[in-house]
Amino acid sequence: MPFEINDKEVFVFAIGGLGEIGKNMYGVQYRNEIIVIDAGIKFPEDDQLGIDYVISDYQYLMDNQDKIKGLFITHGHEDHIGGIPFFLQKVQAPIFAGPLASALIKGKLEEHGLLNKTEMHEIQEDTVIKFNNMSVDFFRTTHSIPDALGIAVHTPQGVIVETGDFKFDLTPVAGLPSPNLQKMAQLGAEGVLLLMSDSTNAEVYGFSKSERYVGDTIHKIFETIKGRIIFATFASNIYRVSQAVDAALQQGRKVAVFGRSMESAIVNGRELGYLNIPDDMLLDASEINKLPPEKVMILCTGSQGEPMAALSRIANGSHRQITIHPEDTVIFSSNPIPGNTSSVNHVINLLSEAGANVIHGKINNIHASGHGGQLEQELMIRLMKPKYFMPIHGEFRMLKIHTELAQKCDVPKENCFVMENGDVLALTSDSARPAGHFPADDVYVDGNGIGDIGNVVIHDRKMLSDEGLVIVVATIDYNKKIVLAGPDILSRGFVYMRESGELISDAQKRVFHLIKNAFNESETEVTEAMLKTIITDGLQDMLYKKTERNPVILPMLISASV
C-alpha cells in the first residue's frame, strides 16, 4: 500500500469530490471493512472536448474488492449516483439507497443491463446496517431532491459523519419532512469523531432560502400570468416541480410534461408520494392546443440551456409540438451553473425574440440553492460538535473557507484537514493524521469507453478545436529513399483551402524537402516514426511563422515499394 495505517486506525479517503464539484465518492475503512459513500460523475469542463462524463479512478477499490461492505448513497443527484454503472462494471458491491435514489439507480442499472446482477437495499432514515466492526445509520437532511440522507459510520474509534449535500430547509414544502435536528444533535451529544461536510456554498454568507419561500414566489407570479406558462427547472428538484404543479392546479391549469428526465421525475414523484397530480390534470401533447392558454402549464427540462433539452428545442423552433406564442411566459426556476451561463442566455434571447415573456433567477426570487450557506454549515458543525473536521464536496477554496468556519465553531485549527482526492486521513479516538495517498485521478468516459482517454487526447481535442487540423499524406519507398506519391495536404478547421492555395503548395514543398533531407542526411536508417516527427516539427514551424497558428499535424505515411 502507498500509505501506512496501523491496525487500530480507522481511515477515510475521497476517491472524488475534493478540489472539485462533482464525482463524489468517499470511503471509510477499518481493517478489512470498507464503507463506500456515493459514486458520482462530474460533467466535463468546457475544454474537455467530446468527454461525456468524468468518473473516479476505482483502482483502490478494485484492489480491495473483498473488503467492500456496501455502496451507501446519500441522494439521487448525478454527482452522487451517476458513476454507479461504471463502478459496478469494475467492482461488486451491494447498494444501500433511499426510495427516490433507489428508483433512479434502478433506471440506470436497467439501461446498462446491470439490474439483475446488483444487490439493492432500499433504506429509510431509521435503517441501521451492521457489519463486523462498523455499523451505518442515517439522518434526514434537506436538499434540492427528496430523500436526502446524511450518513453516520460507527467505528471502533468513534463516529464518522458524512453529511451528504444539505441545506437546513426549516419550512420545506408542506407535508414534507424537515431536517432531523434531534438526530443530528443526538450524534453530537454522544460524540462525533470526524465530520465530513458539504462545502459547496462555503463562500456564500448566510442561510439559503427555504423551498417554501420559492413556492410563495411561484404562486404570486402565476397569479399575474394570463397566457400559457412554460416552467423549466431541474427534473430532480421534485419540491420545485411540486410547487409549480400546485400553483398551476390552483389556477385550474392542466400540466403537460416534456423532456425525458422530467417525464420520469413525474412518474417517480407520483409513485413515491411527493407529487399530487390527478390523472385528469395531466395533459397529453396533442391536447395542448385544444385548451385556452390560461389553462395550460408546460413543465420541461432545459433550465440549464442544454442544447438537446425540451426548452432549447422549443426556443429554437425545432420542437415538434410546442411553438412559442407572444403571450407565453417562460419561467426559469433555476440559476445557471457557472459554465452554462452563455447557453442559458442564448435560450433566453431566442425565447424573447419569439415574443415570450421570460422570468429567470436574477429577476425574481424563483430559485433557492440546495446547499446551505455559511450559517448552515456552522449550524451543522455546532450540531455535530466534531473532534476532527474534513470539508468535502467542493473546490479547494471552498474547503479552505469551510475549515475557517469550523475553527470559529471551536474545532481547533490542527484538527481541521483539507485533503485531496486519494489522500488518506487516519484516525483513532484521540488522534488524526494524514497517512499517505493513492492515485485517484480523473477517468474520462467517452461514449461507451471508460478510461481509454487520457489528458493527451483531451489536449489534442483542445488544440483541434482551437487551431484545426492539417493532414499530410505521402507514399514513401523506404528502400529507395524516395517519395512515391504526394505529399498531399488536407486540412480541417485551419484555413479555408480554396483561398490558401499558395500556403498549401508551400507546405507541400516544405514536406517534400523535409523528407528528402532526412533521407539524404541521416546516418542511420530512416524509420516511419522519425519521418513523422521531422514532418510534424518542420511543418508546424513553417505554418506558425506564416499563420501564427498551431494546428494539429497528422502525417499519414504509406510505405510502398515499386
Add this chain to the structure above:
Amino acid sequence: MPFEINDKEVFVFAIGGLGEIGKNMYGVQYRNEIIVIDAGIKFPEDDQLGIDYVISDYQYLMDNQDKIKGLFITHGHEDHIGGIPFFLQKVQAPIFAGPLASALIKGKLEEHGLLNKTEMHEIQEDTVIKFNNMSVDFFRTTHSIPDALGIAVHTPQGVIVETGDFKFDLTPVAGLPSPNLQKMAQLGAEGVLLLMSDSTNAEVYGFSKSERYVGDTIHKIFETIKGRIIFATFASNIYRVSQAVDAALQQGRKVAVFGRSMESAIVNGRELGYLNIPDDMLLDASEINKLPPEKVMILCTGSQGEPMAALSRIANGSHRQITIHPEDTVIFSSNPIPGNTSSVNHVINLLSEAGANVIHGKINNIHASGHGGQLEQELMIRLMKPKYFMPIHGEFRMLKIHTELAQKCDVPKENCFVMENGDVLALTSDSARPAGHFPADDVYVDGNGIGDIGNVVIHDRKMLSDEGLVIVVATIDYNKKIVLAGPDILSRGFVYMRESGELISDAQKRVFHLIKNAFNESETEVTEAMLKTIITDGLQDMLYKKTERNPVILPMLISASV
C-alpha cells in the same frame, strides 16, 4: 378567581410582555405552585410624561403569594430584571438567576435596601430546581448579554419552555459558549408541551449576524483610524465591549471608561471573566490627554442619545473631561431604538459639527441584533417540536407573524395561541384552551411612587405639555356667597403673561362672574366641587375661543369666613 382551571390543568400567563416590548413577566402554575419568570420594566413611551418606568400589575401574584416557588431570571436586561425591586416590595420570592444577572440584580437590591431581605440563588446551565409537582431546568442561548438562559418547566402535564431572549449566535466571541443545541434538541426529542418563544424580530426575514462578524468589522474599522476612538454601545452588551477592547488593545490603545453603567459593566465583565483588560491598559480620565490620540479609546454610554449619558455630554460640550477634537472618530455600535432616532441624530449632528468623524449602524456592519430573525425563530421551533405554541415578548403583529412561522414549522394553527397580558392558557398533555383573564394593566412608577399614577395623570401631563397650565386662585366665603379675595390668575406654559394683560384680566372677570352667577342662580347649596367644575368649564370655554388652546385649568379655592 376570574378564570377557571380544573385540578389537572397546568396554566400559563403573562403579567407583562405580550402586546408590547418590555416588562416581561410570565407565570407557570400547577395547583399550588407558581413559577414566575422574569420581572421587567418597560420604558415609557414619549407621551407618558414624567413616568420613569412602567411595571406590571402584581396583584394576581400578591393574592397568590403563598404559592410562588421562585422568580426565575432568563438574563440581566432591564426589561427582564428592572421590575425586581418593585416586585419584591409587594411579594416575597427567592430569586434564581445566572451569574451576570445575579450581579446586576444584587446591585439593584442594594440600592433599594432589599439585598439582605432577599433569598438569591445563582444558577448555572446545568442547575435543576425541584419542587413538589414541578421542576425547572435551563438551556444556554445567546443574546446581546452573556449568561442568557432558556427555561424548561417540567410539569405533570408536560414540559413548558420559555426561551428568554435569544438569537442563535453560532460563532460567538471566541471562547464564549454557543447555544446549547444539543440540550434544546433533547427537550424536543423528549417532547415539549408548550413553547413560549421570543417574538421581537418576527417581522425580520433571515438570521441575525453573529457577534463575531461585528467584531471583524470593528477590527477592520479600527485599523483605519489614526486619531482617538470614542466607542459607544449598550453597557450590557459585554460581547461588544469585549470586542472593542480587544481591537483597541491590539492597536496598543489604552481604554478609558465613562458612564456609570459602562463602568459597572467593566467591573462585572472582568469579575465574571468576560472581559480581559490588563490593569495597566485601563486609563484614568486624567491621563487621557497625556497620551497620543492613537493610543486612546474612550468607551462610553449614550449610544441611544440619552441626554444625560456620557456621549451626549461629550457632544454638547458639557463633559468635564472630554472635548471633541477634529481627528476624533466616534463609533455608535448600536442601532437607535425607534423612539430614540431623533435624539441619536441630534448627538451625531453635534459630534459632526465639532469636527469628529462619526460611524454609525446604517453605514457599517457595526451592530447586530440580539434577537433572532425568522429563521432563528423557526430553528427554535424545529428544535423544540412543541405541541402548542404561544409567542411572547412582542407587540401584537410580531406575535401574530410568529404563529404563522410556527404553522410553517408544522405546529397546527389551532395549537397556536396569541394571548394578552392577564390571559390564562390552560393545558393538559393533550389539550390547550384559553381559560379566562385577570387584570394585568400597566402600573406607572414615578420617582419613588409605584402605581399612584393612572392614565388620567398621564393625560394631564400630556395636556400640560401640549397647552400649558392656568391656575385660578380665589378665596370664597360660602356662607355669605361672596368672593373675598381674587380671583387671581397664574399660568405656566400657556401664554406669556406680561404680554397678555388683557386676556388675563378678561379671565379674572369671567371667573368672578362665573362664581357670582353660581351663587345667585343655584337652587341648592353651592359646594367647592361645584364651583371648581363651573370655573373650569367656563374658563376653558372662554380661553379656547380667544386662543384656540386648551390649557389644564386648576382652580384653587380657599374657604374663609369674615
